Amino acid sequence: MSSGVEADIALDAAVILTLGMNRVLGRGAGLAGRGAEALAALAAGRAEARAAALAEVETHERALREVVERNARIAALAETRAKIGANAALPEPLRPEEHQTPEELAAWCAALDPVLDEAERALSEHLAAQVTAQIFTVPAAGLQADTGQRGPERGASPVPRVQDDVQGTLERIMTRLLPDAAEGERRAVADAARLLAGTGTAEEAEAVLQEVRLRIRDANRRTEERRERERRRAAERDAAEQAEAERRYVLDSITTAFEDMGYEVAPGFETLTADGGALVLTKGGWPEHSVKMRVDDAAHVRAAMVRETPAESEDDRRVDAEREREWCEAFEAARTRLAAAGIRSQVAWRLEPGVRELPVSERPRQTGGRAERRERRRERGR
Template sequence: MSSGIEAEVVLDAAVVLSLGMNRVLGHGAGLAGRGAEALAALAEGRAEARAAALAEVETHERALREVVERNARIAALAETAAKIGAEAALPERLQPGERSAAELTAWCAATDPLLDEAERRLSEHLAAQVATQIFTAPAEGLTADTGKSAPPPPTGDDVRRNLERIMARLLPDAAEEERRAVAEAAGLLAGTGTAEEAEDVLQEVRLRIQDANRRVEERRAEERRRAAERDAAEQAAAERRYVLDSITAAFEDMGYEVQAGFETLTADDGTLTLTKGAWPDHSVKMKVDDAAHVRASMVRERPAESEDDRRVDVEREREWCEAFEAARDRLRDAGIRSDVAWRLEPGVRELPVAARPGQTRGRASQRERHRERHN
């Protein structure tokens, strides 16, 4: 990399939190209001005001995530209720909108006991279903979900109450095969003749419920893990996009033309090409990796042919280095701190020639044709 610069990029906490809030709220790439206030306070050196604004952003972002979790649980319980044919008194999912953090927190606190009660009632419904099939099913057999039946055991009423109490521990979102295994064990009660035999069967039911619930908890944990991975990937993409947009805005404000590089017609690969009208033979190639690392280097569009060309190269390199420092100041105001890890001073090496001159213009034309086809 000739006349190159490498810098580590760190996003301010206000940027990170605000981008997360915007994703939850479904807004664009702009910062949320309080996050912008925190950045303004940072730029103005008002530490106390920044701390207050940032604390409010953190509280609001945390409350938004709590609402997302409750909304997901409401959807899961509604799906479970439909699967087992039960009525569930579930609260409506909340659209956070412009609600305050206090309002969001209050809704979560009021919703939690409702969700716990709904889950309990779904478990009781499932328990009653199994008990009814075992103790009242016709002699020819139970449904396919519960196995075979026989005349009720002599200890019917007590056993049924114990069975329903034990079955109510089965989590309602147990998988079909897990419910079937529990029901098959419970179905053995129909063949018991003594209280001891019935208790042995009930113990087997307990064990199968424990196994089923363990599997349910494992699936829930796996779903939470996948959701966290999706959230992290979306956050990383939002941060990378914010860095790219901020760099683009900073250099465009200084008179540069900035074009994004695309691996395909639709996939932004994180590269930028900077040009100026007064630079017919030069451009700067920049690459942003994961919103954490920036690399940039100046290149020539055609080989240098004279000492005068090389003199111009050094002038352009100096101009570019000054512009990069000015851009760092602008980016700092946007909550993006950059620490230069490596720099090659102007004139140290001969500028490389761009691999394929005009490639950027070709890609821009491709993107324009792509947009026209989809309009």
């Protein structure tokens, strides 16, 4: 942008972690608790206090993420339970509160893990019994060859004994099938298992059981791959939500900083067609000037002063230079305020006042008072 400035932005770790905590807790973008303490200690130069506060924020944020993972597993098991019609007991997900300590959250996770493991085993056993019962509801006509069991001449048929052994083996094998395997995967395993009904010897039954094992192995592999894809998608969604929270925090902090210095800040026209990172800064004593600012991904800020109408005289150009100097001073003051909010900036490019003629704004500037802007922020925080 001509006649302006570009700066790289870096958010403090306390800001990043606290924004992540706020998203889990369902709160707005404001910083509180140890996050605010860490920033205050940074501003005061108290390294030890900052390190302690930041360590607590990291611990709390990590504990909250562990809770989110367990809640996701509960939801997945509940979905599986509904699909296969099981009656396995599942714990309620935890809705973490701000007052809960990291130790309390970690204890909940530790106590929950064996419960979820048992629930998953119960679902697998239910699925195994379900499939096995479908196959062995009616005694099979096969499995009647001599298997080394007591023969008919001693008054006992080998068929029930062999069938019982095969049924028990099948049920044990079936418990290895992950309960959230896709319906098509479960059907493929069941189709192989149904071949047992037509076997005539224990050797034939073992061959079918081996095919069932192979299909379960393949089904579990594909299920694990699907789980991994879902984890990646969840991580991508989380990263996108975090990036948006950081960008919004930067925009709101910039808005507050300049409003506190007497500027009016309104969304830029680009907000209607782009990603909402454009702002327009105006002042009551600037009838002919405004500043167009854009924040890109909470990583870069670009700003340029523009005129509403072309300069027509030397006096106009003198006023332009004065406004540019005023703006440069305000930008430096804003950088100091933003640093206190955990937003560090490094100027990458700057055009000094009066070097170039100010460009003319392509759009009429929008106005919006401080009260209107704060109301919009309150609406976002709801």
